[in-house]
Amino acid sequence: MYRYDEFDQTFVAQRVAQFRDQVARRLVGELTEDEFRPLRLMNGLYLQLHAYMLRVAVPYGTLSSRQMRKLAHIARRYDKGYGHFTTRQNIQYNWPALKDVPDILMELAEVEMHALQTSGNCIRNVTADQYSGAAADEIEDPRICAEVIRQWSSLHPEFSFLPRKFKVAVTGAPHDRAAVAVHDIGIRIVRGDDGEVGYAVLAGGGQGRTPMIGKTVRAFLPKPYLLSYLEAILRVYNEFGRRDNMFKARIKILVHEVGIDEFRRRVEEEWEHIRGTAVEVPEEEVRRIASYFAPPTFARLPAVSEGFERQQRTDAQFALWARASLHPHKQPGYAIVNISLKPIGGVPGDATAEQMDIIADLAERYAFDEVRVTHEQNLTLPHVRQDDLYALWQELDAAGLATANINTVTDIIACPGLDYCNLANARAIPIAQKISERFGDIEQAHDIGELKIKISGCINACGHHHVGHIGILGVDKKGVEFYQLTLGGDATETAALGELVGPAFGYDDVVDAVEKLVRIYLGLRQENERFLDTYRRVGLQPFKEKLYAAH
Amino acid sequence: MMSKTESKSSKRASEEGVLAISTARGARGEALKAVTANRLVDGLVVYLGGDGWVEALAAARSVSGKEAAAALLAEAEPDVAACRVVGPYVIDVVPDEAGTLQATSERERIRALGPTMRPDLGKQAEA
Numbered sequence A: 001m002y003r004y005d006e007f008d009q010t011f012v013a014q015r016v017a018q019f020r021d022q023v024a025r026r027l028v029g030e031l032t033e034d035e036f037r038p039l040r041l042m043n044g045l046y047l048q049l050h051a052y053m054l055r056v057a058v059p060y061g062t063l064s065s066r067q068m069r070k071l072a073h074i075a076r077r078y079d080k081g082y083g084h085f086t087t088r089q090n091i092q093y094n095w096p097a098l099k100d101v102p103d104i105l106m107e108l109a110e111v112e113m114h115a116l117q118t119s120g121n122c123i124r125n126v127t128a129d130q131y132s133g134a135a136a137d138e139i140e141d142p143r144i145c146a147e148v149i150r151q152w153s154s155l156h157p158e159f160s161f162l163p164r165k166f167k168v169a170v171t172g173a174p175h176d177r178a179a180v181a182v183h184d185i186g187i188r189i190v191r192g193d194d195g196e197v198g199y200a201v202l203a204g205g206g207q208g209r210t211p212m213i214g215k216t217v218r219a220f221l222p223k224p225y226l227l228s229y230l231e232a233i234l235r236v237y238n239e240f241g242r243r244d245n246m247f248k249a250r251i252k253i254l255v256h257e258v259g260i261d262e263f264r265r266r267v268e269e270e271w272e273h274i275r276g277t278a279v280e281v282p283e284e285e286v287r288r289i290a291s292y293f294a295p296p297t298f299a300r301l302p303a304v305s306e307g308f309e310r311q312q313r314t315d316a317q318f319a320l321w322a323r324a325s326l327h328p329h330k331q332p333g334y335a336i337v338n339i340s341l342k343p344i345g346g347v348p349g350d351a352t353a354e355q356m357d358i359i360a361d362l363a364e365r366y367a368f369d370e371v372r373v374t375h376e377q378n379l380t381l382p383h384v385r386q387d388d389l390y391a392l393w394q395e396l397d398a399a400g401l402a403t404a405n406i407n408t409v410t411d412i413i414a415c416p417g418l419d420y421c422n423l424a425n426a427r428a429i430p431i432a433q434k435i436s437e438r439f440g441d442i443e444q445a446h447d448i449g450e451l452k453i454k455i456s457g458c459i460n461a462c463g464h465h466h467v468g469h470i471g472i473l474g475v476d477k478k479g480v481e482f483y484q485l486t487l488g489g490d491a492t493e494t495a496a497l498g499e500l501v502g503p504a505f506g507y508d509d510v511v512d513a514v515e516k517l518v519r520i521y522l523g524l525r526q527e528n529e530r531f532l533d534t535y536r537r538v539g540l541q542p543f544k545e546k547l548y549a550a551h
Numbered sequence B: 001m002m003s004k005t006e007s008k009s010s011k012r013a014s015e016e017g018v019l020a021i022s023t024a025r026g027a028r029g030e031a032l033k034a035v036t037a038n039r040l041v042d043g044l045v046v047y048l049g050g051d052g053w054v055e056a057l058a059a060a061r062s063v064s065g066k067e068a069a070a071a072l073l074a075e076a077e078p079d080v081a082a083c084r085v086v087g088p089y090v091i092d093v094v095p096d097e098a099g100t101l102q103a104t105s106e107r108e109r110i111r112a113l114g115p116t117m118r119p120d121l122g123k124q125a126e127a
Helices: A006-027 A033-041 A065-078 A098-110 A142-153 A223-240 A251-258 A260-274 A283-292 A306-314 A316-325 A353-366 A386-398 A429-438 A442-448 A510-524 A531-538 A540-548 B010-015 B066-081 B106-113
Strands: A045-047 A052-056 A062-064 A082-085 A091-093 A168-171 A185-191 A197-203 A215-222 A326-328 A334-339 A350-352 A370-373 A379-385 A453-456 A470-477 A480-487 B032-039 B045-049 B052-054 B085-095 B101-103
Touching: A006 A033, A006 A098, A033 A045, A052 A098, A062 A065, A065 A082, A065 A091, A065 A098, A065 A353, A065 A370, A082 A353, A142 A168, A142 A185, A142 A223, A142 A283, A197 A223, A215 A223, A215 A260, A223 A251, A223 A260, A251 A260, A306 A316, A306 A386, A316 A326, A316 A334, A316 A386, A316 A442, A334 A386, A350 A353, A353 A370, A353 A379, A353 A386, A379 A386, A429 A453, A429 A510, A442 A510, A470 A510, A480 A510, A480 A540, A510 A531, A510 A540, A531 A540, B032 B066, B045 B066, B066 B085, B085 B106, B101 B106
Parallel strands: A168 A185, A453 A470
Antiparallel strands: A045 A052, A052 A091, A062 A370, A082 A091, A082 A350, A185 A197, A197 A215, A326 A334, A334 A379, A370 A379, A470 A480, B032 B045, B032 B085, B045 B052, B085 B101
């Protein structure tokens, strides 16, 4: 796991001290809100509907038990006993008092955490595959690349005031679990024709009011050129990005307006210009960073644990959980364990301080002290011995953390929506809860199969509705909440944007509409087809016709 | 500062990074007006009451008509300068059958009470 070096430590400590001074000056009136707002946003502090909201960075979604315990402590001591894990692998606290925030940041710094790059028009906290270093299909751990980008981007003078926020995601595996195609820059670690490992670089993806799938700027970038190439992209964006119109300021608009070929030409031209003089990451530093992400010392185990096999045969509940929650590990005898933060009827992504402490404890005992946050608002224990799965499951179950619904219809992404957010037009969480209750029969959910429902409470799309198999967008029609449904979105390597089905549904009708869509799918599906497969085979029309047939 | 009734997310929201569309919500015409803000020190929702800021909408002062609303909002300004509150704006309210003030828009109802799915949080928890 990455450890701060002296520079990181000093920098974070200085920032906390600066912010403490800024808060003190704000509270006595030496700073106006207009002066203070950009300062608090640079430290992840928003003012939302009910209170301030602090967004804490979890770089590439990786946490140690010690860090998780600190998050629990902060929830308990400074907030209302819970935290909310987000689609950017961060955690948000919904109720901190301004006067306490410097203390919270100081406590975070004690465990090498902070709230930097979680807001503002800078390069945001870099996200990565939650199965990094563990997935059987991984080419290389993407956190090495992500950490290099973090070090390069933190306080980068040229890129601290970009036209708009800038999000980078990295996947190290062919199966994309980091939604890289809907990021400003998406990086896929790939193997070239000769077996050399490098990067496929995408740019211009994003969601929000103008969703775009990222386009390939370079199909293969040799590893040593990572930073100069990113610098070239950022420079082109910084120069040509639309600062005149906030709605057109993201890089996706630039790429779309000039076209990928022209965009690529400009990037390559800039790259030729700066190559050789731009900062590249020294090989030695890459090795240093890589050493922090070195795999733990795995035991040599048989590929299949007999105990685990037997326990699945004798305990149906355990078997169901295992089927939903486990993912193949690269190391024989181990498994990747997903912890659902989507209990039936619960708030997606919320965890209580007690649950955080329990997960920290379990990670310490069963998973080499590591926890991951997923962009789908769940948690992951990346390295668990198959022999330990039964005991782990029992403990998770006792803490309400063993809902066997990962990747099913009740594993829903929902943004905070109008229940918390100053920007929202409609509630998102209660819709997720009602859908979850409607499909609360876990066996039925398994029969429905993989189905990703994603809900946003406004057009900014924090709930990723554009890439939901079923996407739900809350809108405001003359003061009343309505919900538009989209179908066929996909956040993976086969990324696609959902298509609008038709007229929106009211708050009390949208759950019925979702159920109807699921029934239509069940009626249309052929053997082994997921919802998305069926949708791709038959298209929008049959869904549309049947959905509105009774209306 | 904002004087437009219920201009959705106030000036603040647009500057937090994403512009909110200005949407008039709730009943018009007959609605009364009150002034709300967030308290600087802890961010909690407050309303301008008979004697300074109060936490409960029920204790807010309500007025009728545009001019009275603008005057009420003007009363809040010194407290902005004195670092008591942030971002005051006018909201629509109506008295319910018992005469207790209620916000007319969903957004303001949620601000006045707390998250709708967590009755244990926010002002509704203290009621």
